[in-house]
Amino acid sequence: MYRYIATRLIIAIPTLFVVSLIIFVIMRILPGDPLVSFLGIELDQIQQITAEERKALLAELGMDKPWVEQYAVWMGGVLRGDMGESFLRGDSISAIIAKRGLLSAEIAVLAVLIAWIIGLPAGIIAAVKPNSILDGFTSTVTVFFLAIPGFWFALLIVVAGILWFGYKAPITNIPPWVDPWRNFQMVIGPAFVVGVGAAAFIARITRSAMFEVLQEDYIRTARAKGLVSRLVLVRHAFPNALISVVTVSGLLLAFSMGGAITVEIAFVVPGLGKTLSQAIIARDFLMVQNLTLVYAGVFILVNLLIDLTYGRLDPRIRLTD
Amino acid sequence: MRDRVTENEPYTGDDVKVASSSRTFVARNFTKWYWGLRGFARQRPVSAFWLAISVFLILMAISAPLIAPHEPNKPDFLNIKTEPNRSDIFGTDQLGRDYFSRTIFGARVSLLIAFTSVALGTAIGGVLGILGGYLGGTFDLISQRFLEVLMAVPGLLLAIILVLSMGAGASAVIIAIAVTRLPTTSRVLRAETMSIKETQYIDSARSIGASPLRVMIVHVAPQTVASFIVIFTASLGTAILTEASLGFLGLGIAPPTATWGGMLGEAAVTLIPDWWMVLFPGMFITLTVLAFNLFGDGLRDVLDPRARGRI
Amino acid sequence: MDLDGTRPLLEVRNLRTSFFGRGEEVRAVDDVSFSLKTGETLGLVGESGCGKSVTALSILRLVPEPQGKILGGEVWLDGVDLLSLPDEGIRAVRGSQIGMIFQEPMTSLNPVLSIGRQLTETLEIHLGMTKHAAKDRAAELLNMVGIPDATSRLLDYPHQLSGGQRQRVMIAIALSCDPKLIIADEATTALDVTIQAQILELLARLTDDLGTALMIITHNLGVVARYADRVNVMYAGKIRETGSADEIYDTPRHPYTVGLLDSVPRLDRPKGSRLKSIEGEIPDLANLPTGCAYRPRCTYAVDRCAAENPPLAKVGDSHASACWEWPRLAEEQGQTVVS
Numbered sequence: 001m002y003r004y005i006a007t008r009l010i011i012a013i014p015t016l017f018v019v020s021l022i023i024f025v026i027m028r029i030l031p032g033d034p035l036v037s038f039l040g041i042e043l044d045q046i047q048q049i050t051a052e053e054r055k056a057l058l059a060e061l062g063m064d065k066p067w068v069e070q071y072a073v074w075m076g077g078v079l080r081g082d083m084g085e086s087f088l089r090g091d092s093i094s095a096i097i098a099k100r101g102l103l104s105a106e107i108a109v110l111a112v113l114i115a116w117i118i119g120l121p122a123g124i125i126a127a128v129k130p131n132s133i134l135d136g137f138t139s140t141v142t143v144f145f146l147a148i149p150g151f152w153f154a155l156l157i158v159v160a161g162i163l164w165f166g167y168k169a170p171i172t173n174i175p176p177w178v179d180p181w182r183n184f185q186m187v188i189g190p191a192f193v194v195g196v197g198a199a200a201f202i203a204r205i206t207r208s209a210m211f212e213v214l215q216e217d218y219i220r221t222a223r224a225k226g227l228v229s230r231l232v233l234v235r236h237a238f239p240n241a242l243i244s245v246v247t248v249s250g251l252l253l254a255f256s257m258g259g260a261i262t263v264e265i266a267f268v269v270p271g272l273g274k275t276l277s278q279a280i281i282a283r284d285f286l287m288v289q290n291l292t293l294v295y296a297g298v299f300i301l302v303n304l305l306i307d308l309t310y311g312r313l314d315p316r317i318r319l320t321d
Numbered sequence: 322m323r324d325r326v327t328e329n330e331p332y333t334g335d336d337v338k339v340a341s342s343s344r345t346f347v348a349r350n351f352t353k354w355y356w357g358l359r360g361f362a363r364q365r366p367v368s369a370f371w372l373a374i375s376v377f378l379i380l381m382a383i384s385a386p387l388i389a390p391h392e393p394n395k396p397d398f399l400n401i402k403t404e405p406n407r408s409d410i411f412g413t414d415q416l417g418r419d420y421f422s423r424t425i426f427g428a429r430v431s432l433l434i435a436f437t438s439v440a441l442g443t444a445i446g447g448v449l450g451i452l453g454g455y456l457g458g459t460f461d462l463i464s465q466r467f468l469e470v471l472m473a474v475p476g477l478l479l480a481i482i483l484v485l486s487m488g489a490g491a492s493a494v495i496i497a498i499a500v501t502r503l504p505t506t507s508r509v510l511r512a513e514t515m516s517i518k519e520t521q522y523i524d525s526a527r528s529i530g531a532s533p534l535r536v537m538i539v540h541v542a543p544q545t546v547a548s549f550i551v552i553f554t555a556s557l558g559t560a561i562l563t564e565a566s567l568g569f570l571g572l573g574i575a576p577p578t579a580t581w582g583g584m585l586g587e588a589a590v591t592l593i594p595d596w597w598m599v600l601f602p603g604m605f606i607t608l609t610v611l612a613f614n615l616f617g618d619g620l621r622d623v624l625d626p627r628a629r630g631r632i
Numbered sequence: 633m634d635l636d637g638t639r640p641l642l643e644v645r646n647l648r649t650s651f652f653g654r655g656e657e658v659r660a661v662d663d664v665s666f667s668l669k670t671g672e673t674l675g676l677v678g679e680s681g682c683g684k685s686v687t688a689l690s691i692l693r694l695v696p697e698p699q700g701k702i703l704g705g706e707v708w709l710d711g712v713d714l715l716s717l718p719d720e721g722i723r724a725v726r727g728s729q730i731g732m733i734f735q736e737p738m739t740s741l742n743p744v745l746s747i748g749r750q751l752t753e754t755l756e757i758h759l760g761m762t763k764h765a766a767k768d769r770a771a772e773l774l775n776m777v778g779i780p781d782a783t784s785r786l787l788d789y790p791h792q793l794s795g796g797q798r799q800r801v802m803i804a805i806a807l808s809c810d811p812k813l814i815i816a817d818e819a820t821t822a823l824d825v826t827i828q829a830q831i832l833e834l835l836a837r838l839t840d841d842l843g844t845a846l847m848i849i850t851h852n853l854g855v856v857a858r859y860a861d862r863v864n865v866m867y868a869g870k871i872r873e874t875g876s877a878d879e880i881y882d883t884p885r886h887p888y889t890v891g892l893l894d895s896v897p898r899l900d901r902p903k904g905s906r907l908k909s910i911e912g913e914i915p916d917l918a919n920l921p922t923g924c925a926y927r928p929r930c931t932y933a934v935d936r937c938a939a940e941n942p943p944l945a946k947v948g949d950s951h952a953s954a955c956w957e958w959p960r961l962a963e964e965q966g967q968t969v970v971s
Binding site for chain 1: 482566585600614
Binding site for chain 3: 216217218220221222223224225226227228235236239240243313314315316319
């Protein structure tokens with residue numbers, strides 16, 4: 001087990017570095033003028049910029065130096081906790097991310113809870129009574145939720161809230177310890193939408209995993225021992241199915257992270273998603289770069305945790321060396 | 322599909338059939354396709370239904386200029402944000418443009434981008450997968466590592482930074498979405514290639530001196546077609562959602578062209594979004610994704626039932 | 633069948649189980665009747681697909697639904713008809729009065745539960761033992777089946793054991809609640825030949841010592857010859873011949889049995905004599921021919937065989953055969969027939 005953990009850890013760190021490299025390179029390979037993309041300067045105005053002005057502008061962007069140096073400056077800062085300054089208002093990027101990140105983190109945790117609490121039982125029940133009305137219902141709902149764009153669902157909720165209840169959620173960033181109720185109101189909408197979408201995914205996977213597991217020989221053995229159906233399901237079938245489900249969680253995570261971004265924007269919640277959107281519109285490329293790094297980092301970390309959980313759940317991995 | 326493999330075919334050299342023209346190809350295969358379709362409809366009626374819906378949507382998109390009642394991009398400042406009524410069945414948006422027409426035209430963009438990007442992404446991913454699976458060695462090692470790292474960035478984010486760096490526009494979006502399709506496609510086809518590689522069929526072709534390239538093109542690739550089709554249809558839904566998300570974020574095709582994601586993005590900007598501006602584009606996105614997904618499920622069941630848990 | 637007075641432990645009467653799919657009915661168990669005495673070892677023999685496993689599953693009502701269904705008959709275990717019991721009733725029988733061992737030791741144990749857990753389960757549920765008592769008993773059981781270092785083995789997981797060891801664990805599980813009957817369905821087929829012998833010896837010895845009845849289901853005549861008291865030969869869902877082991881091996885009186893025996897290498901045959909295989913193939917159970925299902929492959933077939941299916945008729949003391957031509961067969965086999 002230790003070797004398993006160690007291998008995973010050792011791979012994660014360089015992966016993060018390579019990802020940062022890729023992000024860096026992507027943001028610099030521009031089939032156009034950097035001034036156009038990054039400063040949003042109109043094409044016809046580009047001709048009128050003098051060489052000196054150009055140099056000054058590029059220096060401002062920090063882009064006059066060779067790439068290697070730019071990368072080193074950036075990563076050096078990141079490792080020290082300083083991600084540079086936002087083009088928008090010159091605020092420290094790290095500070096912005098920390099503050100808004102809290103809200104997004106809350107949403108994430110809540111969404112995960114909702115997803116598993118709804119998704120797992122739904123999948124299990126559907127598998128246990130295949131082709132029943134319940135199964136058909138779950139299937140339909142699942143398929144439906146997998147097709148709905150999260151941000152559309154979110155918008156519908158916002159519109160419905162306004163039209164039917166005259167309700168609009170608060171939009172200023174307030175940490176939970178200052179005003180838990182307002183904080184909750186902001187967080188619950190996105191968490192629900194993202195959570196339900198993820199629940200659909202989980203239900204589907206759980207159903208097919210349970211289905212497969214229930215065909216296995218050891219389930220027949222369990223029944224031959226005279227165990228009650230519920231015991232067979234819970235103690236024998238489910239743990240095995242769970243292993244399969246956890247394995248696929250990484251995919252779910254990627255899906256959800258992207259979804260969370262647009263959902264936050266739809267709900268007008270001041271989290272990282274909104275920050276990203278504003279940075280995109282304002283062409284604040286340093287912010288985008290850093291945010292992507294943060295997202296990727298979190299993604300790699302959570303995947304690591306998923307791998308470790310998987311290792312823990314499956315005795316075949318837990319108990320080798 | 323696997324069943325065809327078990328015989329050792331004598332190598333006669335004319336194993337590469339070249340269609341003299343695409344017309345002949347269609348004509349020759351028409352009966353085959355017709356009966357194949359009928360069989361499919363009988364075995365999987367639900368899925369066939371969704372195929373019909375998909376075709377309907379595609380036709381709608383293609384004939385947009387013919388069926389749209391108004392110009393999709395023409396503003397009408399006298400009629401801003403009007404609710405749906407008899408003459409504007411989907412209402413109008415913040416610039417007074419007819420929402421119904423915009424929605425229909427939006428289908429064009431979304432479907433075009435979806436098909437192109439998925440075709441591009443799965444084609445390249447597929448080639449990478451087959452090459453890696455067949456050749457193994459350093460090439461495989463490097464390409465696999467590269468794709469793994471690519472997967473370390475969540476899909477939408479990757480698309481975002483790609484589009485940002487390439488400048489918003491149709492080709493950027495297409496390339497961005499195509500890139501997000503690379504890892505999955507290549508992984509599945511690589512695994513498939515590796516198991517095909519072990520069959521006797523391949524051995525006999527190689528023993529007669531067929532070059533690796535020939536073996537891959539003529540013998541391996543055709544056997545992966547089933548998986549490929551399954552991945553293709555499964556990816557369409559995701560592509561549409563990604564394109565919509567990009568449009569929503571303002572990274573899609575530039576305005577004033579109507580795209581479903583963009584329309585939702587514009588609707589979201591106002592403090593109190595108007596319900597018709599939110600409802601209709603999203604409805605169409607959902608319908609399209611649903612149609613492709615459910616049709617794809619049925620297709621997968623028929624072509625490659627083993628893949629049920631995989632994709 | 634005459635049974636010299638003592639009530640049998642298990643009595644199967646007119647059992648019928650079929651599988652349904654694609655508009656066809658496959659009669660896996662077609663009017664099967666037999667009995668088993670306390671402590672007796674019965675061999676249920678036949679090729680794959682003859683219905684022997686389904687018979688065993690039907691006894692415990694483990695036939696996979698909805699494709700399979702027990703259509704009729706009775707299964708009497710010590711005076712109780714298992715087929716008419718409510719769900720809790722049959723669950724109480726499974727694992728405690730009847731223990732079952734399956735063919736695939738590699739996949740018959742749950743990979744995520746420890747060996748100890750899989751043993752103590754039945755003890756806790758059927759015998760109401762406490763965790764502690766159950767653990768002790770589990771260690772005892774592992775010892776009994778020949779697994780050394782029992783107490784620490786309880787914490788192991790199936791993947792840490794070999795195939796033979798896993799099957800021993802299965803035997804321990806089957807024996808755990810001191811059942812009256814153990815059904816071993818091809819229990820050794822998936823094991824190495826040397827291990828097969830060990831496992832069979834173990835099973836035979838334990839059931840002997842404990843007085844447990846044993847039903848060995850197998851296609852391997854050698855196994856049955858060595859360990860069984862009585863033998864039932866099945867073909868295409870029906871029992872074709874039944875008798876004591878001696879009767880079956882010394883004086884087989886059904887063409888199928890003769891065919892089976894002839895296809896097995898035997899030390900008591902002259903050296904250099906050829907093995908005879910049975911011509912033809914196993915019939916499609918969904919489309920059985922009229923009359924005797926064995927007729928297409930039978931060298932003794934006459935016209936009557938195509939018209940009427942022969943019932944089991946007494947051909948010896950405790951010996952019955954379902955064949956119209958058994959006297960002729962017996963004569964040609966060189967047997968002396970005592971009418």
